[in-house]
Amino acid sequence: ALMDKQFEAFRQHLEESGSLRDRFRAVATQIEATNRNINSFLLLIHQSRPMPEVLEKVNSEIDVLKRLFNQLAEIARECPGQYYRYHGNWKSETQAVVSLLAFLHWLETGTLLGHAEAEQKLGLDKSEFRIDVEDYLIGICFMANDLPRYVVNRVTAGDYDCPRKVMKFLTDLHAAFRMLNLRNDFLRKKFDGMKYDQRKVEEVYYDVKIRGLAVDGDTMVEGTEGQQ
Amino acid sequence: ALMDKQFEAFRQHLEESGSLRDRFRAVATQIEATNRNINSFLLLIHQSRPMPEVLEKVNSEIDVLKRLFNQLAEIARECPGQYYRYHGNWKSETQAVVSLLAFLHWLETGTLLGHAEAEQKLGLDKSEFRIDVEDYLIGICFMANDLPRYVVNRVTAGDYDCPRKVMKFLTDLHAAFRMLNLRNDFLRKKFDGMKYDQRKVEEVYYDVKIRGLAVDGDTMVEGTEGQQ
Amino acid sequence: ALMDKQFEAFRQHLEESGSLRDRFRAVATQIEATNRNINSFLLLIHQSRPMPEVLEKVNSEIDVLKRLFNQLAEIARECPGQYYRYHGNWKSETQAVVSLLAFLHWLETGTLLGHAEAEQKLGLDKSEFRIDVEDYLIGICFMANDLPRYVVNRVTAGDYDCPRKVMKFLTDLHAAFRMLNLRNDFLRKKFDGMKYDQRKVEEVYYDVKIRGLAVDGDTMVEGTEGQQ
Amino acid sequence: ALMDKQFEAFRQHLEESGSLRDRFRAVATQIEATNRNINSFLLLIHQSRPMPEVLEKVNSEIDVLKRLFNQLAEIARECPGQYYRYHGNWKSETQAVVSLLAFLHWLETGTLLGHAEAEQKLGLDKSEFRIDVEDYLIGICFMANDLPRYVVNRVTAGDYDCPRKVMKFLTDLHAAFRMLNLRNDFLRKKFDGMKYDQRKVEEVYYDVKIRGLAVDGDTMVEGTEGQQ
Amino acid sequence: ALMDKQFEAFRQHLEESGSLRDRFRAVATQIEATNRNINSFLLLIHQSRPMPEVLEKVNSEIDVLKRLFNQLAEIARECPGQYYRYHGNWKSETQAVVSLLAFLHWLETGTLLGHAEAEQKLGLDKSEFRIDVEDYLIGICFMANDLPRYVVNRVTAGDYDCPRKVMKFLTDLHAAFRMLNLRNDFLRKKFDGMKYDQRKVEEVYYDVKIRGLAVDGDTMVEGTEGQQ
Amino acid sequence: ALMDKQFEAFRQHLEESGSLRDRFRAVATQIEATNRNINSFLLLIHQSRPMPEVLEKVNSEIDVLKRLFNQLAEIARECPGQYYRYHGNWKSETQAVVSLLAFLHWLETGTLLGHAEAEQKLGLDKSEFRIDVEDYLIGICFMANDLPRYVVNRVTAGDYDCPRKVMKFLTDLHAAFRMLNLRNDFLRKKFDGMKYDQRKVEEVYYDVKIRGLAVDGDTMVEGTEGQQ
Amino acid sequence: RARTMTTDSSSPNPIEAAFSGYADYLNQLNDKRERVVKASRDITINSKKVIFEVHRISKHNKEKVLEKANKNLAAVVDQHISRLVKELNGTDFWKLRRAYSPGIQEYVEAATFYNFCRTGSLLTLDEMNAALLPLSDPFSKPLKINVLDYLLGLADLTGELMRLAIVRLSDGELEFAGKICRFAQEIHRHMTVLAPNMDGDTDMTFKMDTMLQSVMKIENACYTVHVRGSENIPLLGSMDPSYPMMLPDLE
Amino acid sequence: RARTMTTDSSSPNPIEAAFSGYADYLNQLNDKRERVVKASRDITINSKKVIFEVHRISKHNKEKVLEKANKNLAAVVDQHISRLVKELNGTDFWKLRRAYSPGIQEYVEAATFYNFCRTGSLLTLDEMNAALLPLSDPFSKPLKINVLDYLLGLADLTGELMRLAIVRLSDGELEFAGKICRFAQEIHRHMTVLAPNMDGDTDMTFKMDTMLQSVMKIENACYTVHVRGSENIPLLGSMDPSYPMMLPDLE
């Protein structure tokens, strides 16, 4: 009987936490679907479709994300102090969100999307529910992984200044990451991989430059450059 | 510069959380070592060494555990609301602790160690730092896994009443667990495995009974009781 | 644009099928929970609790199953001709249902539950929604897996005629299965495993017989019958 | 053109070897089906059906095996010296054949089927196509695995002399295997398992003996026979 | 005793096959070392060292290969008809040998080394021990992988006719391979990779041609040459 | 009791060695952090920052390395003759150190850093604690892996003589490595990979040369030089 | 071939009657499955041959190659897909899907590959199914390729497009390669959205990865040729500076 | 065999001098390692033979079997371990440990197995090392089996104990089997504490699992025999009811 009473309490406990988990997962699944939509619009960038057209499509989806993160925050309010208990349920989706937002932001401004800016874009700036710092950083690494492909396609489309700009951005980003004392974990692994992205972009820049295509005007021999 | 400032903040953040993780891990490592000691004493039970001798050895180690869990609790106080952020660092060690305490408790009392009792034995009853319910339940399952071996060795040592008692305990425990609505996770898997432990113990009971060794005295030949 | 239009159609198509799948899964999850309940009642059989009491409890759960299978059938009516598209969603749950019903039926009648009988018990006899033959057969194999444990516990409880009856049943069942030309698949694997169940039951029968406990009365000493 | 001619030859070569493989597999599949038939007849032995009836049924199937191995040999003649190139296609089926033949042979003669005898039974004694020695040995191990069940059922049926005979046979077989310096992993594993078959048979022998059921009539107290 | 005799024979059989394997491996290891030597001489080709000097060094190593393959053949003669039983022991080394011989042959003659020629160079033309066709084909693919590097270094050293010759060779080779209906996974994979070797060589050819460096002197506008 | 005593001694022994291991690891972790710092300075080289500025930053870090290796040596003195027992704890970090030092040395002198020179730079020349020869060699291979990226970035920055120098260095290095009889281990794998670095550098040299950018001034059109 | 085997002739095994029914059912099902699998294999082999043929396309032989491929594609339908139609006979489309799906996927791959080379656009599922309509007799449900198999076939198509693009680039057909690139990008882009909804097909995650690799290989190849073709050749003053792209003349 | 190969005879490769030194070093090291590996293999094979021999033990031949095993064990030391001692020559114990460790572990397994059968107790590491002392010349550091290899050998010992227990039980030696059981339990129990500290040896987790399996197999075997032997045999009134255990007479 004592055993039964105790297990009755366990049953309730497990049902509550199970139901929270289900609700978090349900929202996370929607976030993932929205991510897929945004991604399919951003892929148009690789096809050199006009930026405004792409951005317009994306922005309405970002409103969806905002709403969904607001839902996450609401559910989290029901279990104060247990953010990290359920964190695994939205972690990887959030990393993907950061990656997409940061790529968009870079396209628009040429700068790195800050952690606070990311939260703001998701309407979380006044919420207790924040984006975990490691999720933010991992998202940034994911974004860096996409840049080599972007550079290759831009050059094919005749934009010979793109490699230089991306190279500069990646160099700064890499330098910033080096300030962190990363432990031997997933983030470190992603960061270590960033050097391959750099290398690929450097090689594209090299290709463009040695062929006198680089925009900055100095050709390599005597420089009658710029021809594209 | 903005980037630098932001990354400087990240650096601090990551260093703090990294250092907390290290401290939790250090304690958890000691818990694991203590578990190993306790386990090595409990293994004497299988060799039919006198219980008091075993218990004495074990009890001083339980004091060590108490101290270590107190340390965990203290560190956790430094990061309020983040219990589940670091939970992964002591989870499996705690499950093992529960398993050992519950086995001991069963040896001493023949009853199931309750969740609150487990916390009390670890001096956590007044602490904010508790044992997660799922960890407790998983620990109980681990304990059940050890019972078939115990029964086998007890019978070899001539204790023919042990199978009946253990079978009764496992049947009750299994019934209690069935009250829980388990999700498709690790706990469910451990629980599903419990039926193999039951089966093995039932077979030992069968062996003892069919050979007229069972303590309740009824041999099988005359035994027309038992019939339902 | 044509491509866009076509893929938009696909998106709708896949969303509909995704939603059907979710609904099937939801019912299947409930079937699984009901199976767990029934199973927990049937476990009482192993503990030699009076059959009528057990059957009463089970029967109300079977009404639940009936209702759930009716729901499956209704959803299936929405996608005529696509039973096998979604079959994977309720397959293993249905096999478990068959296993439980067949065990019950055997307890009550000592005979094998037929395919049509199983469908009837679930109220599917007039439905278009049937139980797949392979699911039925696999369910029967699962049922056979549980018989050794049943026999062990019955003998422990003093029912010495049980091994003979179960052995006879398994022998007949095995012979019947051999009529099937099985492909190299899961059913074949389950069937191949049935021989271990036979072996275990044969060993229990042997134990009972060699100790002169078998109900048919012939002890082994005098027993020169059996000689072929 | 020379290059083309050579590559045309290669094309033919590769197509021929692919087709040989397919043909070997087709025969092997039929061997497996025949094995299943034979096995289902042999199961009657466990049910104590009269031996002559069983053997008659089996023998016609062995004629089928003969014909099938003859087909393997014929295909192999088309690719002289390449037995081991295609060996993997009939390996495990041949091991099962050896196991069945050896069991039959033991039933008929009480002795171990030799390697050459096995080949002879399959009509391979004059063929170039032989049974690989390791396949033969593995087949013998498989056969030993079936003996405990046979013994249990024979004793249940009242044949109290069977355990002694089987025990003797297994002891000799085990001793013979010990002469081999096994390096092959699978064969070694199968051989190690033979010890458990021996033990089970010994246990049955003990049961029979202790109850004075052994056919030679000597009770255990005086029993000094048994010495092999 | 008969059993003993037979098992004594098996023991010998297993020991012999184990020892054959060891001996094959020992020779294969030496083949690999010789391959490394030859390869290190061939690297001088990339450094534009005079061909005769290189060939002289290589030829003495080929004598070593001859001797080693002769050893393989001799060991194989001890186990007639079992080539494919032990084939795995020298397979990859032989592929590397083919690759080296074919490169040398191309340097000397500009043509593809045939299968029979390869066997002849290794002194196997009168042996029963042959080179497996698939090993030959894979070796040829390996050889193709080395050609782009060769072309780059030759052009750097001022040999502007090399790209055209290599391109022609690779085009013919690729066409020849296309005649095969490849099913073997590894061979197919190697063949698919050959396309990239072709492309790299084409790029160098383009570079040379567009700069008017091609040896035949014809500018591109009129250029109908390229045919060799 | 004797057994207990011995195992108690083992426990102490293993605890001591565990503590040594922890101390070695702690220093190795710091070495790794220092390596990361040095590496981040060396990356400036890729960005064509003035060498003296870079070297200055690096040198102070090398002092840190010196101190850390001195600590390793001190700990090693506590367990004489057991260098290789704990070697795994600093192995890969030391290889990275060698790689960095060798790159620096090559930048400053254009020559290969010798084994003894490396030890000297770390202040180990009078210590008993040396750098394992294989670690030195593996470090050199790592260094070679970084050269292609360096060459690409140098050429982008307008240094057209760099490819020739690096190519020469890599050719010499590769030739020197071929003098070693490498076993089938990690070092061999790294060495085998060096050819891809060579290939990439050769391709850059080719790019520079065919465009007449090579510093030696000879364009390819007139260029009948190149033949060496 | 059901065997009759009673445990004891005096007491017939009561389970047997039921099982002889199951045996018939399983035998017929297995035989049909076997035939469907064989038809599927033939569809696969012959569709692969069509793909091989289309790969032989070049500027000069386009019409001839496509005509032949078209004829062989029609033969796949007439000789092999028709067998499927007969076997499935308007039912069991889903029950036996796993038995014929590989063949249908390969057929989708071949047909869309052929069609892209002919028209530059995507052959739609409706068009494909319309072409299969005549195979079925008017009284039974016609065989329709389902969306899943169509999409799985399309996923493989990008691999063939990649091979085609690389060969066409070697042949100087830059514009065609660019078209292939955009076509593959679009398919990949659309599939990105659909992938996770495909009836829980676990292959799809893997196929998406392969698709992305293929698309990037096409992009990289186009990039290389573009960059190379855009180069200033300062040393070769004699060359016509307006000369736009050299590759076409390489052949 | 270091090859000399200059890139160009006129400009000698400056790196070469240094590398010829490394080549010598590596050649010598590799040769030595090769010899140590061979010695280790011989130690393994011959120790395994000793183990096989000890398994032949029974009540009747104990002295004879053990005597022979002892001689062969001594031969392993004299003929093969002595080669190790010569090669390692007081140094490189740890550098080349991986080359000889398998052999030493197997030797530990054999020696402790033999010793248990002879004395019923555990041969200690100190005793083993004392026995090896005479092999070394007095001027160099003597070869000592290290704690890790000793423990790894002990871990394998339980497998042999399991095989021995099962065969001895078949032979009716219940008391001996009980002794084996307790001995194996104790070793396993002690190892439980030490396992995670063994220089991060990842094998050990796996070996611990195998050990537990072995111990439980012994326990189960003892259990089966015990239960069987304790049975009341009501049907056989003629049997002496005080008859304690039947098995010994089975033989």
Ligand SMILES: [Mn+2]
């Ligand atoms: Mn394809």
Ligand SMILES: [Mn+2]
């Ligand atoms: Mn062993």
